[in-house]
Amino acid sequence: MKQGKVMVDTGKCIGCGLCGRICPAHNLEIKNKKAGTVLERCILCGQCSAVCPKKAISIAGRENDQIEKPGEVRLDPGAVLDAIRFRRSIRDFRQTEVPREMIEQILEAGRLTHTAKNLQDVSFVVLQREKDRIEEMAVKVFKTVKPIADLFSPMARKNEITDHFFFFNAPLAIVVLAKDKTNGILAAQNMEFAAEANGLGVLYSGFFTMAANASRRIRKALGVPKGKKPAMTLVLGYPNVEFLRSAPHKELSVRYM
């Protein structure tokens, strides 16, 4: 069976045409009261398979990756806004290990995040054992460029590059790799939500991501495959700080036209 091909079980298909209506690639048409594909390739978004009332459509090689929707799945809008409002970047972590199942749930949030053209190009490097060794490499990179940054930025001058400048002694960091940076960042955001829903605190380390992109040695140590780049790095752990209120923000800037 050709991996990654849309398959229609004509024995189950009732020719309702729902698949053809939602297919963004116009790959499914009804002929003789049965659905069938008309293209060699599509983006394999799987919407046809997800909408079919008779479970007649599958993607070869991905048959076991579907879960029935347990009724309406909807978050409380106010709770979602509060989660966004009260989340803070965490730079002070408890020295408590993050359970394996929690890490797996966070990775699952990343894996399931939508990608442009359904590229599904996002992968992950979980740093635990090797975290300090990798951080040391990034510290070296930043110490080399710091004198230049100091020339231009008073904030850089105040910011010492300590041994834990990137990961703040957190128990865990996850480097999100992607071909398309936007895809990686979207995955990172969903992973942050999943982490916070588990009581974890998160920091986006743009600085570590920058160091990894600047250093072939770091990318090699992380095992970044050809064609992919570090898109974002999440630093995670149980927070050792409690914020009591939301932080002040700029006013909404919006134009309705």
Ligand SMILES: Cc1cc2nc3c(=O)[nH]c(=O)nc-3n(C[C@H](O)[C@H](O)[C@H](O)COP(=O)(O)O)c2cc1C
């Ligand atoms: C893309 C991105 C990269 C960031 N990189 C870093 C970083 O390398 N180091 C750091 O201490 N904070 C980093 N931050 C945290 C921001 O400085 C922080 O979000 C901002 O100060 C607002 O604080 P808050 O997240 O608590 O609202 C990053 C945030 C984002 C969104």
